[in-house]
Amino acid sequence: QVQLVESGGGLVQAGGSLRLSCVASGRIFSINGMGWYRQAPGKQRELVATITTGGSTNYADSVEGRFTITRVHANNTVDLQMNSLKPEDAAVYYCNANGVRTYYTSSPMNYWGKGTLVTVSS
Numbered sequence: 740q741v742q743l744v745e746s747g748g749g750l751v752q753a754g755g756s757l758r759l760s761c762v763a764s765g766r767i768f769s770i771n772g773m774g775w776y777r778q779a780p781g782k783q784r785e786l787v788a789t790i791t792t793g794g795s796t797n798y799a800d801s802v803e804g805r806f807t808i809t810r811v812h813a814n815n816t817v818d819l820q821m822n823s824l825k826p827e828d829a830a831v832y833y834c835n836a837n838g839v840r841t842y843y844t845s846s847p848m849n850y851w852g853k854g855t856l857v858t859v860s861s
Contacts, residue, residue, distance in 0.1 A: 771838025
């Protein structure tokens with residue numbers, strides 16, 4: 740079974756920084772894309788940033804220039820460096836891995852972590 744575990748959330752003042760990390764574990768053969776999404780109370784889950792196998796990145800307009808997504812293929816990890824945080828960045832941040840192939844499944848699957856809470860005080 741594939742598991743995604745996020746870490747690094749917490750409370751930070753506006754203007755501060757946090758680094759989120761996500762590790763995918765299990766008998767993973769390959770992962771296509773990885774990314775971060777967030778969901779604030781009363782709102783839908785939204786894309787924050789994604790990164791492909793080739794390293795191409797995509798950011799939400801609201802975080803462009805402030806957040807940086809990186810990935811280490813060998814460790815099946817994806818990080819999100821968040822700088823210049825704003826109160827509107829507060830949310831539960833979820834890690835996503837798509838196109839995951841394992842040694843015991845034939846079809847690529849999509850997986851989510853349980854989320855890590857980011858709180859930004861003004």
